[in-house]
Amino acid sequence: MKKLLITALIGCMLLVQAAALPEMGALHAKSAALYAANGQMLYEFNADEQLQPASVTKIMTMLLAMEALERGEVTLDTMITGSEYACSMGGTQIWLEPGEQLSLNDMLKAIAVGSANDCAVAVAEHLAGTEAAFVERMNTRAAELGCTGTQFINANGLDGIGQKTMTTARDLALISCELLKHPKILDYTGIWMDTVRGGKFGLANTNKMLKSYQGLTGLKTGYISEAGFCISASAERDGLSIVAVVMAAPTKEDRMADATALLNYGFANFAVYTPPADVLRPVPVKLGKTDTVQPAMESSSLVIEKAKAAELETTLDLPETLTAPVEQGQTIGELTVSSGGETVLRVPLTAAEAVEAKGIGSLFLDFWGGMLGG
Structure with a gap:
């Protein structure tokens, strides 16, 4: 398996204020x-x-x-x-x-x-x-x-x-x-x-x-x-x-106050993070009717704590090659998002499309083409 490391600097979009989430406070x-x-x-x-x-x-x-x-x-x-x-x-x-x-x-x-x-x-x-x-x-x-x-x-x-x-x-x-x-x-x-x-x-x-x-x-x-x-x-x-x-x-007012407190807590402490899709390079496929397959994320955006988002590291764990057939949606690797050495999220990577295996005839022609070309 090969691993690629990409450091995503979120910058001013996310403000880092603390190393841990603050307390919610008492609810009714x-x-x-x-x-x-x-x-x-x-x-x-x-x-x-x-x-x-x-x-x-x-x-x-x-x-x-x-x-x-x-x-x-x-x-x-x-x-x-x-x-x-x-x-x-x-x-x-x-x-x-x-x-x-x-x-x-x-x-x-x-x-x-x-x-x-x-x-x-x-x-x-x-x-x-x-x-x-x-x-x-x-x-x-x-x-x-x-x-x-x-x-x-x-x-x-x-x-x-x-x-x-x-x-x-x-x-x-x-x-x-x-x-x-x-x-x-x-x-x-x-x-x-x-x-x-x-x-x-x-x-x-x-x-x-x-x-x-x-x-x-x-x-x-x-x-x-x-x-x-x-x-x-x-x-x-x-x-x-x-x-x-x-x-x-206990009351309508308490219900509204609690829901407001929860929503405020969510928006104050969490944000959407979209892993950089351009790092998902095609993976070579052996014995397939097409030469590569494109990895895809099952979820295009994720939710993370703002306090952990100042500097994120995205690690791709993908094979050097795959062997056909490859099914569409087949899990072929994993994307891991970490901050400060702590894993924040893991996202499965799947095959965006199917790759059929070559038939015997195609393999035979490939063999002779390789021999003659040599």
Whole structure:
């Protein structure tokens, strides 16, 4: 394996003030988590305690809806019908009438902006046939994302008879990060006020931080008396996208204060770093139909502590040569980012394209060409 060392001087973009992260300070909530949108954990407080998320549950409902949209199973114009059951939810709702139809676009708007419990169940029933089948999908998807403390019981976060949804701040952060991979959802979670039913029913966003916090993009608030005040708040500044999860805050004001403190901490202490792509030189390939393969980074940008970013060393660990066949996406090396001798990040390097092996005929011609050329 060959190793190349590149020193990246970040300069005035990042200010180095300390060798270690400062203290977060006390929070009001029982649990909290701060994650970069790429899934990197930036800060956690009691993040594995199982608590009730209330309507923050709907981030999973919206995630499954966006994934179905991306797969082409529905469109934003697909009409969703309110069943007797969906219309019986209670709590925050838009008062769907049994048999009433709204487009998926309006349903998503009602869920994201107005936290409509009836619409969340109507969408669940449309996508999976029944809410129970949809809940199975919710729990399966949570497990796929690495959520270890989550058990959904419905699509909206209300308590059931003898049941309640339980999750953790860490798990909600992971689900939120996955939802942010679908930027279209921000067209809904970032709405302050809007209407459905052709302008006849007004919606006001339950996430009041949209008006008070610079760069806020979403995502979802939640409250029931047993759960307390919860939020998954996403924000972006200077290319850095982060998610702050607050669970079981005593009051609305405490929820907002904690989310603000978490987001401020993230933007003050972390920044986006993009490893220099021009150092990824092609790797020679033996016995291939093409002579080289281009390494690619699985993640084009990473999040690092500002205090460690004054002088970064990027080390490439790549083979001298590869032997065909090489599959597209095959791991062929690693990029390591370090600062002051400490490894900050490791990034797998993969083959950007496939390289097929030469056939016997081509190898025979190459052999004779080499002989004659000699």
